[in-house]
Amino acid sequence: MPPEITVQVEDEPGRGDLDAHLALLRRAAEATLRRARADDAFLSVTLLPDASIAAMNAAHLGHAGPTDVISFRLEGPDGRLEGDVYVGHEVAARTAAEERIPAAEELVRLTVHGTLHVLGHDHVPGPERTAGEMWRLQEELVREVMREASAAPARPEAGTQ
Numbered sequence: 001m002p003p004e005i006t007v008q009v010e011d012e013p014g015r016g017d018l019d020a021h022l023a024l025l026r027r028a029a030e031a032t033l034r035r036a037r038a039d040d041a042f043l044s045v046t047l048l049p050d051a052s053i054a055a056m057n058a059a060h061l062g063h064a065g066p067t068d069v070i071s072f073r074l075e076g077p078d079g080r081l082e083g084d085v086y087v088g089h090e091v092a093a094r095t096a097a098e099e100r101i102p103a104a105e106e107l108v109r110l111t112v113h114g115t116l117h118v119l120g121h122d123h124v125p126g127p128e129r130t131a132g133e134m135w136r137l138q139e140e141l142v143r144e145v146m147r148e149a150s151a152a153p154a155r156p157e158a159g160t161q
Contacts, residue, residue, distance in 0.1 A: 042081070066088050
């Protein structure tokens with residue numbers, strides 16, 4: 001069974017600047033699950049504004065302020081992999097501006113990163129995280145998704161919210 005993936009924007013339906021990225025984020029999640037051979041999976045990716053992701057960060061991780069991505073791995077029926085990935089889209093936009101990269105690329109990076117966490121990958125905190133295996137895999141997937149997107153731009157799909 002192919003993985004089921006939903007991608008949505010919380011609190012801000014119809015935001016064209018975010019809605020335009022939803023199919024691309026779906027591709028990013030699919031590519032990450034495909035690489036892990038997670039054929040029977042359900043993954044939800046939700047884009048959150050600062051206030052919402054800050055509230056989640058405080059409630060679930062005990063940290064103050066907005067963060068870039070929070071993910072949860074869940075056990076579904078019959079051991080099916082299920083997970084929720086929450087991306088702070090305003091944090092992503094600020095990071096993209098600071099790094100001088102397209103906002104879409106940073107949203108893809110965070111979607112891949114959160115999906116890798118759902119799959120069980122982890123990294124050391126701090127600056128050393130960019131030297132680890134998870135970072136290498138993440139950046140490889142980001143390059144793949146962005147290369148494919150530039151060859152065939154993502155189009156909104158039916159059922160993608």
